[in-house]
Structure formats: structure tokens, C-alpha cells
Amino acid sequence: MSDGAASGGLELKALTKRFGSFTAADNVNLDIQRGEFLTLLGPSGSGKTTLLMMIAGFLDITGGDILLDGSSIAAVPPERRNFGMVFQGYALFPHMSVHQNIAYPLDVRRRPKAEIERRVGEMLDLVQLQEFAHRLPRQLSGGQQQRVALARALCFAPPVLLLDEPLGALDKKLRIEVQAQLKDIHQRVGTTFVYVTHDQEEALSMSDRIVIMQNGRIEQIGTPQELYQRPRTAFAAGFLGKSNFLTANGALHALRPEKIDIAPRGKGKGANRLAGTVRNATYFGSFLKYDVSVVGMDTIEVDVDAWRAGEPIAVGTEVDLSWPDGAAVRLEDN
Amino acid sequence: MNGSPLARIGSGWLLVLPFLALVVALFLGPIVDILRLSVTDPEPGLGNYAALMTSDSLARILWTTLRVCAITTLFSVAFGYSIAYAMVHGVRRDRNWMLSLVLVSFWISVLVRTFSWLMLLGRKGLVNEALAGIGIISQPIEFMRNELGVLIGMVHYMIPYAVLPLLASMQTIDTRLVSASRSLGATGSQTFWRVYLPLTRPGLVAASLLVFILSLGFYVTPAILGGGKVLMVAEYISVQILVTLRWGTAAMLAALMLFGVLGLLFVMSRFMKLSTIFGGARA
CATH class of the missing domain: 2.40.50.140 (Nucleic acid-binding proteins)
Structure with a gap:
């Protein structure tokens, strides 16, 4: 199951994104360790989602470079980066069953039927949705949909999993439950997780390291303890905790x-x-x-x-x- | 019970009463009359309908009509799909002038558009003259007075009708689904066939139904561009009424088309909610 751990070190070098005169990401340098759970934390407009979309390949970069295990992927289209992604609102295919959704990444890679069946079975086990395999997404609760999205994104053993505010649509109680599940799944699959959120509690409870962002720049990087105990700037101190x-x-x-x-x-x-x-x-x-x-x-x-x-x-x-x-x-x- | 809701319902009915009367008198009445005519003229009984089984010319006309309508639907929806796709996913600035082009052709009278094709594609039309002028052809190509001409005219007329429901359906697609598909490793064409196209199915069904049903009743375009050689139901009905005066046959064909369309809608409603097809609430 820890097939993702063989690679997955990401390096952002002077990464910059400008929309016209607006700089959404400003000269961002960041090393993401293989197997790490790294959270990009910041208010809306801080550039965290821009950064994630550039890593995913959905946004062209204005300057700088993105390296995966040492080689540049800046010119690789998203479908060939092999990164799993969990979208805000999950983006499950509404016309496919849970099983078909999870099998999709293997289907489009034309993997043998037997392998697909085995792998989808493993994924359904991982997110504990075995008995829902033949439901349509709209027949599931928000938390279950979230788990399908996770299983789908992990099914092809990506070296890196990108998560864009995946818990935003859940109520508070469920969110805390899912945080624990996410952390557990991260430990079991060993994939590098890059997680975007504006919720400081999510960041604190799950991350190995947190990157606090503001105005397209990195404000401070550190473990949850370091950031909470030793904030470097007033923004970091005020945004993470009170x-x-x-x-x-x-x-x-x-x-x-x-x-x-x-x-x-x-x-x-x-x-x-x-x-x-x-x-x-x-x-x-x-x-x-x-x-x-x-x-x-x-x-x-x-x-x-x-x-x-x-x-x-x-x-x-x-x-x-x-x-x-x-x-x-x-x-x-x- | 204070009677005021009842009073309100009463006054509501009072308000629509004139229109109701109009609909019954001018719409439902004649339809019933035509249905009656189809089983009473020239003599009471189902003789007009029985002719469907025996008459070769009737069978030929019905077959021509279905074939022309099916081909028209296929091409109109295919062209309409690409136009709608370009409008939804192209540059925002281009969308407005594309929509105005579609709407302009939507608003121009069918007669004007049909005669324009005559000017373009006739034996001495612009296209043939040009091709002959540069020496590609020695004999003019027969674009008109045949089924090809009818199809060109009908597809051209029907494209806006296909574009509009497809446009509505494509605009409701969550673009994140397309991004999700790509992030999961699907190529552009895999994403289109496996995610995009299935999600526009309600729009496709709506566009196909609309174009097919409207095509069934086409009169002007086949009459002019077909040059009397492509006889479709509508033109045949008019001949029965105005020339041969066999009103019973005409009424029978009209009834056949009416029930054909209703049957089509009924079959479709078994597969999907018609309200979702025609842009109502989503299922």
C-alpha cells in the first residue's frame, strides 16, 4: 500500500504567478519532503490555491520552476503529472457509480480488468465504503463523497496527493472525524500530501509542517508546535491561534x-x-x-x-x- | 374557511378564461375536427389509415420524411454541439458575437433563408458559377431539386435550434469535473467521451427532439429546394388539401404526425424527465 513512497519529493523554486498586474504567488521557495503532510494555510487571496493549481499543472507558471524528485515538471500537462487531486466540492463524476469513479484513473490508463478490480477493492477498504460501491455520488452523504474523492485520487498510487480545502463542505463535527481519518490514511499510504486550507484547526491537527501564506508570499514555515509557540510575525501569530x-x-x-x-x-x-x-x-x-x-x-x-x-x-x-x-x-x- | 382562497381561485380562473376560450375554440377545436375528418371523409371508418398499409406512395413519402428528418437531426445536432462548445469554452469576448450570429440566423425568415440557398447553390448560382469559372467543373453540380438541397437548407435552418438547448446544458457543467478527469490521468479525448459528453446528454436529447419534431413539419424548404422531387409529409398534405381535395387522407397524415410526436415525447419521458430536457428543474 505504501507504493507512493518511492518518490514524491517536490521542490518549488522561485515560483511566481502573475495575473496581469496582480501577483498571486511571489517568488515562493519551498521544499516538500517525500511522504510529508504539508499544509498551505492562509486567508482567501493569500495565494495558497494558486500555488496548488500550479503544482497540479492547471495554471501556467509565470516564473520559477517546479521539480519532482529533482526534475522539472513545469512543462508537463496535468494528466501526465500523475498527481492525485481532491477538489473543493469533490468533483465526483455524477453519472458514474462509486466503483466507476474510483476505477476511472486506472480505466483511462487501460490497466487490465483484474488489476482494476483488485485495486478498487483495496481503495474501498481503505475508505470503508465497500457496501456503497454501486451507489451514485448523489446518494451519498458529504463525508462519504469526500472519501470517494480521496479513494479515486489515491487509486493510481500517485507520488503526490493535492487536496484543495477538501473538508470545507462538511459540518464541524464531521470535519474533526474526517481529519483523523485523513491523517490515518496518510500514514498508511505514505504518499506526499499537499493540503490547502484556511482553517487553522485542520492545519494544526493534521500537518507535519505548515506553510503560512499571505499576499502570495510565505510568511513562515514550521511544524505546528513551532508555528504556534514561536510565531515570527504578527500575521502568523494572529492567524494561527489567538x-x-x-x-x-x-x-x-x-x-x-x-x-x-x-x-x-x-x-x-x-x-x-x-x-x-x-x-x-x-x-x-x-x-x-x-x-x-x-x-x-x-x-x-x-x-x-x-x-x-x-x-x-x-x-x-x-x-x-x-x-x-x-x-x-x-x-x-x- | 373564510372563502377568500376560493374567491382568489375563482378570480384567477376568470382572468385566464378568455385565453382558455381562445385555446379551446381556435386550437383544440380544429384538432378534434381534423381527427374527426380523418375517420369520416370520404366515408366513415378507418379506410384512410388502412391506406397506409397498402399505398406505396404513402409509404415512400413517410420514409422520405423520416430519413430526411433523421439526417437533418444528426447533422444539426453535430454542428450545433461544436458551435455551443466553442461558445461555452472559447474566449468570453467571442461568445457574444457568436451568440448574436446564431440569433440573427434564428430570426431571419425561413423563406428568405431558403431563397438565399437557391441563389447560392442553383445551376447558375454563385457556387456553381465560381467552380465553373476556375475550371474545376464543366457541368454544374446538382445541389438543388434533390434531397441534398433539402438537407442543406434544413440543417442550416435547424442549427440554432440545436445550439440553444446544448448551450444551456453545457453551461451547467461543473468545469472542475473536467479538471478532475485530467488530474486523474485522462487525455483530452478520454475526458470528452467519458465525462463531458455523458453530462451533456440531457441537452443532446433536447436538441435532437426539438430539431426532429420541427423538421417533421417542414414545408417551405423541401418544397423550394426539393423542386417537387423530394415529397415530404407536409407538402403532401398541402397537395391533398389544395389540389386533389382528399381531405381525409390529409387529416389522417396530420393525425399521424401529431400522435407520432406525442409518442416520441412519451417514449423519451420514460427515460428522462422532460422538464430537465427543456430546461426546467434538474432531476
Whole structure:
């Protein structure tokens, strides 16, 4: 099953795409490791989909190069790149059954019948849709359609699988379930996954590495932990997770809401301290969110573990905010 | 029950009543009359219909009509398909002038268009004169007064009717399906035959039905371009009514065409929802 792992290292070199005067991807350099789960994360218009479409071959590149295992594929048409792709909205063929959809990539490659049957069977097992093989796509739920799209894209053992916001159409609960399935499938097939999303939770929960994009450029690359704990720019800190921004020693710092302790005035114990007043307290089940106003600063958000905190602090209470050294991350200027 | 919905229905019917009366008096009435005529003239009974089995000339006319209509449908839909495809997938700027060309020929009277072909393709028409002038042919090619002429005229007239339903059907295709097919390794022609064409099937059926049904009743074009040598049902009916005065036979043929078309629609409705064919709600 790990037939995709033999190749699949991608290299983007100074990749650029311009639409007229608009630069959708600006000199992007990126090494994607063989077998890696890499997520392109960014708001709409950040260039992440443009990048994916250039990798897939649906968009011509304006400048730079794309290498697969060391050789350029920039001039190869999409049907000969052999990359699997899961589209936004799945793009399942509505007139074909689940079985026919999954068999399609092997059918068009004129593989022997027996091989197609065996391979489609394996894929149906992989996504657990054996009993739906003869249904039409419209007779399936959104989550099932998503799995058919995945099976179809993996059926021909592509070295690289490209996924364009594949969970966008699912509801939140199902999305979390499918995230786990996707990660599991990634580990089992060993194919390189390049995943585009604007959803930070998806990016954090599944990726080996995340590429944060903005305005056609790479803002920061790193593992989920690195990006969350050590954002380099204000954009990265604000887009991935929530952040408070403080100015200290002449530089902007990002401080995650859950790293701040909150205590009634005079009882704060951290190395760094601010005095403020609780303006709002919101209960979210697992955590309590306080909005604390501090003289001369923006409102600071503090998240505390709701169960451990006991009784919420009343609105209007004067409090001390404190955090240990190293909790606030110094950001680069943009 | 306060009676107001009933009142509303009542006033609604009142509003359409004049039109209803018109339809019944001017449309349904004559149709019933023709059906009656077909079994009463010249004498009561099914004699007119029985003639279908025995008369060679009737059989020949029906066969000519079906053949000409089928060939017309085939070519109109094939040409219409490529035109619609170019319009949907070509450059956006080109789409508007292509559509206006289609619509212009759609709006020009059939008589004008038929006579234009006469000017172009006649023995002393533009095409023959030109070909003779540059010495390719010594004898004029017989484009007119035969089935070829009728087919040229009818296909030309019918292409816009084929383009419009095909255009509607192609515009609903999700272009991501084409991208998906290519990303899965299918060549352009595989994508077309296995994904694109099947998805335009409702449009193809609609275009074929429309062209075929309209072709069945064609009168002017076969009469002029066929030069009396290609006798189709409509022209034959007019001869029965105006010349030989066998109204019973004419009524029988009219009834045959009416039920033929209804039968065709019925058969098609067994395979697909007619509303999807004619651009209504999708199934």
C-alpha cells in the first residue's frame, strides 16, 4: 500500500504567478519532503490555491520552476503529472457509480480488468465504503463523497496527493472525524500530501509542517508546535491561534491567551505583570474567556481552564495578569 | 374557511378564461375536427389509415420524411454541439458575437433563408458559377431539386435550434469535473467521451427532439429546394388539401404526425424527465 513512497519529493523554486498586474504567488521557495503532510494555510487571496493549481499543472507558471524528485515538471500537462487531486466540492463524476469513479484513473490508463478490480477493492477498504460501491455520488452523504474523492485520487498510487480545502463542505463535527481519518490514511499510504486550507484547526491537527501564506508570499514555515509557540510575525501569530499583542522594550510581542494567569489584584505571581479590570467573562465549557482592559493598551484576552478555575471572576473585578518569562514571543517587524 | 382562497381561485380562473376560450375554440377545436375528418371523409371508418398499409406512395413519402428528418437531426445536432462548445469554452469576448450570429440566423425568415440557398447553390448560382469559372467543373453540380438541397437548407435552418438547448446544458457543467478527469490521468479525448459528453446528454436529447419534431413539419424548404422531387409529409398534405381535395387522407397524415410526436415525447419521458430536457428543474 505504501507504493507512493518511492518518490514524491517536490521542490518549488522561485515560483511566481502573475495575473496581469496582480501577483498571486511571489517568488515562493519551498521544499516538500517525500511522504510529508504539508499544509498551505492562509486567508482567501493569500495565494495558497494558486500555488496548488500550479503544482497540479492547471495554471501556467509565470516564473520559477517546479521539480519532482529533482526534475522539472513545469512543462508537463496535468494528466501526465500523475498527481492525485481532491477538489473543493469533490468533483465526483455524477453519472458514474462509486466503483466507476474510483476505477476511472486506472480505466483511462487501460490497466487490465483484474488489476482494476483488485485495486478498487483495496481503495474501498481503505475508505470503508465497500457496501456503497454501486451507489451514485448523489446518494451519498458529504463525508462519504469526500472519501470517494480521496479513494479515486489515491487509486493510481500517485507520488503526490493535492487536496484543495477538501473538508470545507462538511459540518464541524464531521470535519474533526474526517481529519483523523485523513491523517490515518496518510500514514498508511505514505504518499506526499499537499493540503490547502484556511482553517487553522485542520492545519494544526493534521500537518507535519505548515506553510503560512499571505499576499502570495510565505510568511513562515514550521511544524505546528513551532508555528504556534514561536510565531515570527504578527500575521502568523494572529492567524494561527489567538494572540494578544503587547509592546515591550520597543518591540511587538505575541502572548497566547492561555499562557496568562489571572488573579484578584495583589495576588498575581508571574514574572511579568499587568494590572487590569475584567470587562467580560464568557463561558465556553472547556475554558473561560476573560476580556481584561488594561490602561493604555488594547483589551487583553485571557483563557483559563474552566473546571480548574472554579468560580468565575466577576465582571468589574480589578485583577493582576501575569505570565512567566518566555511566554511572550518577540515578533519581527513587517 | 373564510372563502377568500376560493374567491382568489375563482378570480384567477376568470382572468385566464378568455385565453382558455381562445385555446379551446381556435386550437383544440380544429384538432378534434381534423381527427374527426380523418375517420369520416370520404366515408366513415378507418379506410384512410388502412391506406397506409397498402399505398406505396404513402409509404415512400413517410420514409422520405423520416430519413430526411433523421439526417437533418444528426447533422444539426453535430454542428450545433461544436458551435455551443466553442461558445461555452472559447474566449468570453467571442461568445457574444457568436451568440448574436446564431440569433440573427434564428430570426431571419425561413423563406428568405431558403431563397438565399437557391441563389447560392442553383445551376447558375454563385457556387456553381465560381467552380465553373476556375475550371474545376464543366457541368454544374446538382445541389438543388434533390434531397441534398433539402438537407442543406434544413440543417442550416435547424442549427440554432440545436445550439440553444446544448448551450444551456453545457453551461451547467461543473468545469472542475473536467479538471478532475485530467488530474486523474485522462487525455483530452478520454475526458470528452467519458465525462463531458455523458453530462451533456440531457441537452443532446433536447436538441435532437426539438430539431426532429420541427423538421417533421417542414414545408417551405423541401418544397423550394426539393423542386417537387423530394415529397415530404407536409407538402403532401398541402397537395391533398389544395389540389386533389382528399381531405381525409390529409387529416389522417396530420393525425399521424401529431400522435407520432406525442409518442416520441412519451417514449423519451420514460427515460428522462422532460422538464430537465427543456430546461426546467434538474432531476
